[in-house]
Amino acid sequence: MELLAASTGSYPRIGNRPEQQRHRQAYAQLERGEISNEEFERVQNGVTREVIEEQVRAGLDVVTDGQVGWYDPISHFARKLEGCEIDGLLRFFDTNSYFRQPIVTGEIRRREPILEGEFIFAKGVSPKPVKPVVTGPYTLAKLSINRRGVGLAELVHEFARVIAQEVSELAKAGAELIQIDEPAILKNRNEFGLLKNALEEVAAGKGKAKLALYTYFGDATPLYDKLVKLPVDVVGFDFTYSPGLPKLIARLGCEKGLGLGLIDGRNTKLEGEREVIEVLKLIAPTIGSERVYLNPSCGLGEYLPREVAFKKLQNMVAIAKKAGELI
Amino acid sequence: MREKLKKLGLKLPLLPTTTVGSFPKPPHLLEARRKSAAGQLDAGELHRLEEQTTREWVALQEEVGLDVLVDGEMYRGDMATYFAKNLEGFKISGLVRSYGNRYYRKPIIVGEVRWRGPITVEWWKFTQGLAKKPVKGVVTGPYTMMDWSFNEYYPSRREACLALAKALHEEVKALAKAGVKIIQIDEPAISARPEELPEFAIGAMRTVTRGVDAYFISHICYGAFEFIYPGMLELPVENFDLEMSNSELDLIELFREHLFSKDLSFGVVDVHSHIVEDAATVRQRIQRALEVLKPEQLWIDPDCGLKTRTREETVNKLKAMVGAVREVRGSLKS
Numbered sequence: 319m320e321l322l323a324a325s326t327g328s329y330p331r332i333g334n335r336p337e338q339q340r341h342r343q344a345y346a347q348l349e350r351g352e353i354s355n356e357e358f359e360r361v362q363n364g365v366t367r368e369v370i371e372e373q374v375r376a377g378l379d380v381v382t383d384g385q386v387g388w389y390d391p392i393s394h395f396a397r398k399l400e401g402c403e404i405d406g407l408l409r410f411f412d413t414n415s416y417f418r419q420p421i422v423t424g425e426i427r428r429r430e431p432i433l434e435g436e437f438i439f440a441k442g443v444s445p446k447p448v449k450p451v452v453t454g455p456y457t458l459a460k461l462s463i464n465r466r467g468v469g470l471a472e473l474v475h476e477f478a479r480v481i482a483q484e485v486s487e488l489a490k491a492g493a494e495l496i497q498i499d500e501p502a503i504l505k506n507r508n509e510f511g512l513l514k515n516a517l518e519e520v521a522a523g524k525g526k527a528k529l530a531l532y533t534y535f536g537d538a539t540p541l542y543d544k545l546v547k548l549p550v551d552v553v554g555f556d557f558t559y560s561p562g563l564p565k566l567i568a569r570l571g572c573e574k575g576l577g578l579g580l581i582d583g584r585n586t587k588l589e590g591e592r593e594v595i596e597v598l599k600l601i602a603p604t605i606g607s608e609r610v611y612l613n614p615s616c617g618l619g620e621y622l623p624r625e626v627a628f629k630k631l632q633n634m635v636a637i638a639k640k641a642g643e644l645i
Numbered sequence: 646m647r648e649k650l651k652k653l654g655l656k657l658p659l660l661p662t663t664t665v666g667s668f669p670k671p672p673h674l675l676e677a678r679r680k681s682a683a684g685q686l687d688a689g690e691l692h693r694l695e696e697q698t699t700r701e702w703v704a705l706q707e708e709v710g711l712d713v714l715v716d717g718e719m720y721r722g723d724m725a726t727y728f729a730k731n732l733e734g735f736k737i738s739g740l741v742r743s744y745g746n747r748y749y750r751k752p753i754i755v756g757e758v759r760w761r762g763p764i765t766v767e768w769w770k771f772t773q774g775l776a777k778k779p780v781k782g783v784v785t786g787p788y789t790m791m792d793w794s795f796n797e798y799y800p801s802r803r804e805a806c807l808a809l810a811k812a813l814h815e816e817v818k819a820l821a822k823a824g825v826k827i828i829q830i831d832e833p834a835i836s837a838r839p840e841e842l843p844e845f846a847i848g849a850m851r852t853v854t855r856g857v858d859a860y861f862i863s864h865i866c867y868g869a870f871e872f873i874y875p876g877m878l879e880l881p882v883e884n885f886d887l888e889m890s891n892s893e894l895d896l897i898e899l900f901r902e903h904l905f906s907k908d909l910s911f912g913v914v915d916v917h918s919h920i921v922e923d924a925a926t927v928r929q930r931i932q933r934a935l936e937v938l939k940p941e942q943l944w945i946d947p948d949c950g951l952k953t954r955t956r957e958e959t960v961n962k963l964k965a966m967v968g969a970v971r972e973v974r975g976s977l978k979s
Contacts, residue, residue: 330741345745346746414792417744585795585796585797
């Protein structure tokens with residue numbers, strides 16, 4: 319079994335050092351109309367390059383573009399879709415970050431590719447494989463206000479159609495592993511059928527790419543046996559909410575690749591090597607897959623200061639190396 | 646809970662009017678705070694400016710005709726960070742993104758949390774000294790302090806929360822000892838993880854308020870109340886201050902299903918909007934609340950702190966609120 323150190327998604331776009339304030343300054347300048355969209359984009363691309371470089375320097379085997387250009391994981395997609403309007407701010411799950419809530423007023427259709435350009439840029443500047451991250455159809459539908467007069471199932475289906483297009487283009491653009499985030503399912507277990515249908519639709523377009531389904535901000539234990547049967551190649555879990563999960567995996571095993579969110583993406587405390595390795599030792603013998611990822615429990619961009627995010631990843635890489643020798 | 650107010654010697658009219666805590670800081674104070682943080686302004690001068698602005702807000706609150714006043718929090722930045730800086734056991738983090746281009750610094754619990762000494766007592770004394778009407782004490786609650794801090798010291802969220810509750814209990818005791826009769830414990834985060842409410846959030850509030858002779862209000866905003874109601878009625882406070890105008894008042898339906906058994910500070914003006922509500926809108930909101938609550942249970946205030954509004958918007962919103970309350974009071978008497 320190969321253990322790889324991976325990013326889970328977003329990465330802080332600003333830091334304490336003056337030269338790390340560029341994104342914030344340019345954003346303010348853009349809002350005041352002092353710079354053009356093109357100038358802002360240039361700064362944003364520079365910061366994307368920088369956060370990729372930082373992830374590589376921390377020693378990650380798989381990086382992301384840090385989602386530097388995302389307003390949030392929901393409206394980043396919805397604002398480019400027909401049938402969606404963007405409404406006010408709402409708390410994102412139980413975190414202290416906010417997202418703009420979409421209102422669905424018409425049939426959801428994509429006007430243009432959403433992630434393809436971002437991915438191609440990131441891939442072009444990264445020496446390590448870049449994993450694009452896509453918010454899943456169920457979560458997009460669940461966090462939207464539905465003014466359509468159709469059921470949630472129809473909304474999930476329409477978002478799934480959009481995400482399937484995204485996945486298919488990302489695969490064609492060379493993504494080897496594509497992550498689908500579905501945090502909303504953990505608190506809505508009775509709607510698992512909707513998630514399953516949506517993922518079947520998304521998986522149909524994946525081509526040669528592998529799909530990773532990530533859940534976080536909730537206890538995944540009650541859904542574990544169902545999640546590992548979905549048509550994806552990797553399943554990712556947030557262990558900070560799921561204290562019973564290591565024993566459950568050890569008992570039931572896992573034939574799929576695993577994304578082990580054993581590193582708390584929302585706390586500045588650095589993980590102890592021993593506690594993480596203990597869990598890895600417990601579950602390693604029962605994993606059927608060749609490849610397992612050690613990663614933070616969620617993206618770091620909205621939850622940690624930049625300095626701490628880097629240390630977290632460095633620490634995680636050190637633990638992964640040590641674990642690789644032991645297991 | 647009218648008896649409790651009476652026992653404390655507080656004579657308040659029906660539908661007492663108040664605010665949630667914060668008022669906007671004038672531009673010269675914001676500039677002074679920035680300079681002070683950069684080490685370009687000495688603490689004494691900043692304090693003098695804070696006192697001067699507090700005086701102005703007290704005068705404005707009395708002029709508008711509010712019944713229970715606040716100090717306006719001219720000396721506070723973020724509500725969690727302010728207390729963290731004044732308690733033992735905390736450090737402050739680097740910048741964390743909230744949304745858009747907004748960033749904040751977050752407290753980090755790095756050691757045992759302890760109360761060093763009074764934090765808000767001097768400000769309360771100063772403000773009460775200027776006012777004829779009673780002034781509330783306002784303290785950020787233990788659950789919110791825990792939820793809005795990183796935790797590098799305590800093994801769990803529960804233990805961090807309970808340690809904070811003990812420290813904040815000392816602050817609440819010191820306020821009561823100084824003569825504060827109405828104490829507001831802000832818990833905007835209380836619905837973050839609904840399962841933790843019975844597990845330890847209620848117990849933490851009990852630790853904060855236990856044995857302290859005061860009328861307690863708990864302010865909650867941005868809530869997902871359907872998940873914590875009616876369980877939240879177990880919180881040992883006399884009054885809940887809820888955001889209502891921004892939630893399209895759907896809570897009233899909830900109260901219809903399950904009786905609201907405490908006093909309620911009912912938010913009737915939206916603090917996130919520049920638009921000043923007219924008295925008729927506010928009056929309708931109050932009348933809606935009176936469909937499910939007795940007049941003796943009801944207090945009236947804005948949804949949340951007003952610090953993000955301009956001074957003019959703040960005063961006009963409060964005037965609309967007080968005007969509407971006076972009309973409703975008149976109709977209740979007749």
